Amino acid sequence: MGKLNPQNLSRGDKIRIGLLILVLILPFFPFISDYMLHIIILIFLYMILALGLNIVPGFNGLLDLGYVGFYGIGAYTSGLLTFHFGLSYWVIIPLAFMNGAIWGILLGAPTLRLTGDYFAIVTFGFSELVVLFLTNEIWLTRGPLGLPGIAPPSIDLSLFGGPKWEFVGELPYYYLAIVMVLITVFVMHRIQDSRLGRAWFAIRDDETAAVSCGINLLNYKVIAFAISAAFGAVGGSFFARWVTFLSPDMFKFWESFLVLCMIVLGGMGNIWGVMIGAVVLVSLSEVLRELLPLLGLPVNVRFLAFGLIMVLMMRFRPAGLMPIPAVAAKMKAGQVKRKRGPATAELKTGLKK
Amino acid sequence: MFLQQLVNGLIIGGIYAMIAVGYTMIYGVVQLINFAHGEIYMLGAFFAVTFISFLGLPFYVAFLLAMICCAICGMLLDVVAYRPLRNSPRLAALITAIGMSIFLQNLAMIIWGSRPKPFPHGAVPAYFEKTAVTFGGVNLSWFHLFIFGLTMAMMIGLNLIIKKTRWGKAMRAVAQNKTMAALAGINVNRVITYTFALAGALGGMAGILVSAYYNSLYPTMGYVAGVKAFAAAVLGGIGSVPGAMLGGVVLGVAEALGAGYLSSLYRDGISYAVMIIVIIFIPAGLFGKLIKETKKSM
Numbered sequence: 088m089g090k091l092n093p094q095n096l097s098r099g100d101k102i103r104i105g106l107l108i109l110v111l112i113l114p115f116f117p118f119i120s121d122y123m124l125h126i127i128i129l130i131f132l133y134m135i136l137a138l139g140l141n142i143v144p145g146f147n148g149l150l151d152l153g154y155v156g157f158y159g160i161g162a163y164t165s166g167l168l169t170f171h172f173g174l175s176y177w178v179i180i181p182l183a184f185m186n187g188a189i190w191g192i193l194l195g196a197p198t199l200r201l202t203g204d205y206f207a208i209v210t211f212g213f214s215e216l217v218v219l220f221l222t223n224e225i226w227l228t229r230g231p232l233g234l235p236g237i238a239p240p241s242i243d244l245s246l247f248g249g250p251k252w253e254f255v256g257e258l259p260y261y262y263l264a265i266v267m268v269l270i271t272v273f274v275m276h277r278i279q280d281s282r283l284g285r286a287w288f289a290i291r292d293d294e295t296a297a298v299s300c301g302i303n304l305l306n307y308k309v310i311a312f313a314i315s316a317a318f319g320a321v322g323g324s325f326f327a328r329w330v331t332f333l334s335p336d337m338f339k340f341w342e343s344f345l346v347l348c349m350i351v352l353g354g355m356g357n358i359w360g361v362m363i364g365a366v367v368l369v370s371l372s373e374v375l376r377e378l379l380p381l382l383g384l385p386v387n388v389r390f391l392a393f394g395l396i397m398v399l400m401m402r403f404r405p406a407g408l409m410p411i412p413a414v415a416a417k418m419k420a421g422q423v424k425r426k427r428g429p430a431t432a433e434l435k436t437g438l439k440k
Numbered sequence: 441m442f443l444q445q446l447v448n449g450l451i452i453g454g455i456y457a458m459i460a461v462g463y464t465m466i467y468g469v470v471q472l473i474n475f476a477h478g479e480i481y482m483l484g485a486f487f488a489v490t491f492i493s494f495l496g497l498p499f500y501v502a503f504l505l506a507m508i509c510c511a512i513c514g515m516l517l518d519v520v521a522y523r524p525l526r527n528s529p530r531l532a533a534l535i536t537a538i539g540m541s542i543f544l545q546n547l548a549m550i551i552w553g554s555r556p557k558p559f560p561h562g563a564v565p566a567y568f569e570k571t572a573v574t575f576g577g578v579n580l581s582w583f584h585l586f587i588f589g590l591t592m593a594m595m596i597g598l599n600l601i602i603k604k605t606r607w608g609k610a611m612r613a614v615a616q617n618k619t620m621a622a623l624a625g626i627n628v629n630r631v632i633t634y635t636f637a638l639a640g641a642l643g644g645m646a647g648i649l650v651s652a653y654y655n656s657l658y659p660t661m662g663y664v665a666g667v668k669a670f671a672a673a674v675l676g677g678i679g680s681v682p683g684a685m686l687g688g689v690v691l692g693v694a695e696a697l698g699a700g701y702l703s704s705l706y707r708d709g710i711s712y713a714v715m716i717i718v719i720i721f722i723p724a725g726l727f728g729k730l731i732k733e734t735k736k737s738m
Binding site for chain 2: 144148149150152197198201203204205207208209211212213215216219222223340344347351384385387388390391393394395396397398401402405417418
């Protein structure tokens with residue numbers, strides 16, 4: 088990494104470092120209220136979720152409609168372990184990661200050998216079952232009453248004779264979220280450029296060609312699904328310790344839809360695009376949440392806008408605002424052309440000769 | 441008690457079958473899971489109630505008009521949303537379908553409000569409530585018989601349309617191979633749009649019947665019903681019309697008996713579980729052929 092010399096940095100790197108510094112000092116600007124800080128943390132949380140989900144539709148080209156199931160599993164793993172055993176959050180993160188991955192493997196291994204449509208619908212059914220389980224197994228989750236009073240995380244150095252910091256207010260969560268986003272982005276970048284990532288892209292671009300290169304489709308897809316599920320669960324574990332209250336209603340299909348919409352908007356497979364999608368949609372969602380009651384409409388109507396965004400994006404910019412060339416080429420290839428394309432014109436002139 | 445549950449299951453199963461054939465027919469011709477189909481079902485109920493309460497139309501007229509409106513909605517859905525993406529990767533069409541589903545659901549919420557509504561009082565003909573037949577301690581009202589009759593008529597009629605008419609023949613041809621169908625002089629796009637219309641009309645009919653039967657309708661009703669009907673279509677083997685009918689009835693009965701004897705809390709879970717198990721163990725369903733991806737898809 089020895090290129091921190093300012094002369095060696097490309098323009099993109101400079102922008103990124105600038106952004107990072109801006110984000111780090113952002114809470115100290117006077118105009119940032121606690122509410123705004125809360126929204127920014129929400130944006131970071133959705134960035135983690137969107138980056139995690141991105142692996143499945145973006146890197147592998149499969150539709151996952153049940154992402155919120157893993158998010159819920161992670162949240163309840165974190166909530167219940169804190170509630171019953173008082174485990175430290177730093178222990179819970181790897182546990183939630185593993186629990187998410189296990190469920191990803193359990194669900195993915197039998198279903199990923201099927202075609203994409205079936206996979207989409209199975210993941211959807213799975214997330215609905217998770218919500219039903221959380222609602223009905225009252226002995227474990229307290230059901231619709233919700234799980235209140237989850238202790239906030241703390242940094243405990245008393246073992247080494249140090250002090251113990253409890254997380255109070257939004258500020259510590261803000262920095263924790265930044266660290267988690269940075270780790271997620273770093274992992275995604277490394278995966279993208281690894282053997283694993285290249286195998287995924289091969290699968291996304293052409294399954295038949297990938298198989299003939301000796302890529303084991305099922306293995307790679309299950310790994311992708313498990314990693315994606317694990318990041319969803321980590322996002323959920325953060326969510327549980329942050330809002331300190333969980334109820335099954337928080338994990339309905341809407342959440343999956345919102346995260347999917349971020350990916351579609353930002354650009355499937357593009358790490359930066361997906362993060363920008365999260366920024367845009369969480370902000371839009373919050374603005375609409377304020378505006379809609381003024382118009383006398385229920386808050387959930389904001390999903391009208393998200394539905395419309397999805398349809399319009401698929402129609403006009405199917406690869407997203409920041410498209411990846413491979414995805415863009417694939418999505419464009421099939422579009423029905425209204426105008427007479429250059430190909431037909433060429434054919435005509437060819438026939439005249 | 442058992443018989444009563446069985447009858448309830450058969451009635452609801454018939455309605456699931458009506459929605460499920462829509463999924464299966466559309467899947468047959470365009471290989472697309474039309475997630476917005478549940479929303480057409482919901483719109484059917486709302487159209488009927490609007491016609492009855494605002495225009496004061498009698499039940500049967502409103503019923504027919506609502507079905508026609510749903511058919512038009514189905515056609516619009518195809519022309520506006522799906523036709524431009526006909527040759528795109530499956531992923532694009534699926535995402536559009538989900539987007540349309542969410543869009544329509546929230547549009548209904550804006551137009552009609554998000555609270556559950558009752559079916560207008562006195563709109564359903566009075567004799568529907570009266571008992572028509574009693575056997576083995578089970579009372580069947582005229583409404584039960586009406587639903588049952590419509591289900592049977594739908595099953596027989598649909599089979600006749602698909603097997604005997606020119607249009608049904610065209611539909612089967614398009615389902616087999618679009619290019620060859622087009623070469624044989626079939627207007628593929630028109631056949632697909634008509635299929636959407638037929639599926640929409642049946643879905644709308646199911647929506648009206650359910651909202652009148654349970655005396656309630658709300659904008660999110662299409663969501664659960666849509667998934668259950670899809671489960672029925674999967675159970676029967678997606679792409680197979682008789683399979684979807686059987687799947688719907690089996691699922692309805694399983695749900696009624698499961699809710700009655702196992703756990704009513706997991707009533708909705710039964711269809712999800714059936715769907716997942718069927719997809720994992722017998723993905724071809726009871727009657728279907730295993731789907732192979734015909735073109736390169738994402």
